[in-house]
Amino acid sequence: MNPVLAFTIIMLVWAFSEFVAKKTKSLISSLLVASIIFLAGFKTNLFPQDMLESSSLLTLGTVIVGFVIVHLGTTISFKELKKQWKTFLIGVISVGGIVAFLFIFGSLFEDRNYVIAAISAISGGTISVVLAQEAAVAAGLMSVAVLPVLIAGFQGIIGFPISSVLLRKEAQRLKTEYRAGRLPGESAEEKKATEKGKLPKIFQGTSGTLFAVGAVVLIATLVSNLTGGMVNTFIIALMLGIVLRSTGVFKANVLSGIDAFGLMMLAVMLIIFGPLASLSMSDLAALIVPLLLSFAIGVAGSIVFAIISGKIMGYSVPMSVSIGLTALYGFPGTMILSQEAAKSVGENEAERKAIEAGIMPKMVIAGFSTVTITSVFVTSILVGLIG
Known part of the structure; x- marks a missing residue:
């Protein structure tokens, strides 16, 4: 297929998918819409089988996965993690619950590879899905590679409504606490990450930033090779990103703001749709x-697991379960749901701000705990069992 035509069609599909997600406030995810369009296009031969490859975006995506993982590391603040350590721990334990239950009841699946693929998608976001897919494709298991895509597409539809109801209950509880004088008003903790990092000016533009992040990915690869592959490259890349952000070498969200970031994210996400081109309808039904x-x-x-750990930490059941469910959507859903709960329950600006301050920090850190950190660690280890 003509590369320019392939690239242009993919951009149209993604633009429409994002439009639908925005109109439905992410209840219907862009991943689900794009998956349906690509699947229908491939099965009706409206899209040539080589369309994704012809666009060159698949090649780009496989190259820069490590870059995006380093970027994820720079979104995490050690300072905020220390303040919300209970939330972080509940998030980690809830992902442990996903892993434990799926392995315990794994005999219900006809293939253990489905269990591992399910763990990667249920517990995390795009990166975890990509890691599981790459392992499944390498093993020639195309239906296993598609399962995480379907899960990722439906996650928001399940996670958002349940979390919305639970956070409104938590907001009601916090409103009662606020009116009784037991909940402080809005704190000034929401800080914009304005630090520029300590990189020399030559490395602060688009190409310089990409060079610096690429160097980190290469270091992560080297360290992984020194361990004989026992420690996954992406785990090391994530940890290096966290350390470099915390020491001020990299600014927060290191890739945000550079010209190439939007295209890089699109290329990584496009990897997810690759197996759809060769999937048969019988495989899909299965x-x-x-x-x-x-x-x-x-x-x-x-x-x-979230309820049990939340009880130990002194959190309410609605808040604990909401923390666990962040694995289904992550940021920015964690922020949006927190804001919506505060707006729907608070009867004045002071109440809304106090409720939001009681919910949002927990939800945002929970998303980092489940999707950004724990899921990537768990998936990086488990994908070695696919095959």
């Missing part, structure tokens, strides 16, 4: 049961 089992078992595990 994924219905694993899809339903993945959500039923994985979400149940998250909820059970």
